[in-house]
Amino acid sequence: MLYKWAKPLSSILAGILMHGLCPAALANTTTVEQVANDIGTNHIPLASIALILPMRSGPLGSAADALRSGFLAAYERDKGGLAVTIIEAADTPAEMLSAYLAASPKFDILVGPLSRTGVTAILKNGQISKPTIALTQPDFSDADESRLPTLLLPIGLSLEAEARQVANLVSTEKGFGKVFVIATAVSWQRRVATAFAQQAASLGLKTEVLTLGMSNGIANQGAMEQLNQRIQTENPTALFVALTAEQAVQVRSGVGPDTPMYGISQLNSLIKSDSNNSLTDLNGVRLLELPWLLTPGDPAISAYPRPIVNDGAARNADLERLYALGIDAFNVTRQVAARNAAFQINGATGRLNIGFGLGTPAFSRTEPRAVYRDGTVVPLDGP
Known part of the structure; x- marks a missing residue:
């Protein structure tokens, strides 16, 4: 069994409010919100879930709000x-760790944190006693990714x-050949x-990483000329651009x-509803994109x-991706609550x-392949 059966939600919430999530910071830097449910006060939930996020008033507020809404x-x-x-x-490693450790005895499954520093603090602390679904990847600079704790996903x-x-x-x-890898x-x-x-x-494949100089969002002209000359001379198989859309257009x-x-x-x-915008300069460029943005009409998405x-306000692609992550985070949580050890x-x-x-x-995500066509991103394998 991955976790013990839950206590009634009213007891869980009362325990949090009585004993405090973070004794020195509950009033100012930690808030607790019970989400309305249909379980009823006389029933025990299948599992109690704590979604641990940065405060919406903080620097990650928009990201946290998008993920929360999707969840x-x-x-x-x-x-x-x-x-x-x-x-x-508050989105500091110490506050996130404190909130996590205080919530851990009171909930069956914990979802979060959202920041890499928060997840890394929990990983380094080592006190992971409940299934924890982290919303980002920890920093493995001094740790072995293959040795994740059993209860951290x-x-x-x-x-x-x-x-x-x-x-x-x-x-x-493309098979074999050389790829120029371009980044700032x-x-x-x-x-x-x-x-x-x-x-x-x-x-x-052979690769060469090339650094593109930028100033105020504009690519350095000399660097662009040198890149163009090398492409003409060396004829690489492909270019991989670790760039934003605006930077890629310049290249x-x-x-x-x-x-x-x-x-x-x-x-x-771009969002598909942005019919007034297009990036025709990128036609033919191949990339990956989440189904949430790539195939919004798919029944599983719609x-x-x-x-x-x-x-x-304009729709924001990055915030939409976090909203989609919130959806998937809940559906993963539901599978974990059902004690499924392997699932897709x-x-x-x-x-x-x-x-x-x-x-x-073990976790892997395969994103659909996409291509720019008529200035917008469409499925590579689609019509």
Whole structure:
């Protein structure tokens, strides 16, 4: 059994409020919200769930709110006898760890934190006694990823994992050859470039990582000319761009469309409802994208409501991805609550394969392949 049977939710909440999640910080930096459910006061839920998120007033407030909304949208669709309580704490490693340790004895399954520093603090502390579904990947810089604690399952969106999947796609489509890997000095882009290069090398591809100088969002002209000259001289099999969509447009405009270009979901900053916007300069570029944004009409996706956006506000692709992660986080939680040790979910963020509760946790996400066509991102394998 992964966890003990739950106590009545009213007792759980009373215990939190009486004993405090964080003795020195409950009033100011930790809040507890019981989510309405249909269980009734005289029934014991299948499992009690604590969703631990950064405060909405903090720097990760918009991200936390998007994920929370997705989680609750999935909960409202299929509560499955579960009882959910939301705990918001200041997004510092110490506060997240304190909230986690205080919640752990009172809930059956814990979901969170959202920040890498928070998850890493919990991992390093080592006191993981309940199933914990982390919403991001911990920092494995000084730890072995293969030695995750039995009860810790990270399911966060990973740009590095996307890069490795794209390397597989390049290998499949292009075979052997050399790939120019292009990134700026921004840390996430360097991580993505490294992940792609390592995976590509393991598949027999040659790679060279090139740093693109940027100033105020504009690519350095000399660097662009040098890149274009090298492409003409060396004729690489493909370009992998660990860039944003706006940066990739500059590269494509500078070097032309003849060399195939690949990237990750960050190349898509548009929502399908944004009919007035398009990036025709990226036509033909291959990438990955979550089903939530790529195939919104699919019945498994359209079953969930779209996030509410304030009047006049534009939809944000990254926040939509976090909303989709919230949906999948709840559906993973529901499977864990049912004590399924191995399962697959065709989710809002991709096809998830999960093994949890028996030995080292196993998690993989396969995202659909996509391509820019007529300025928008569409399924690569679709019509």
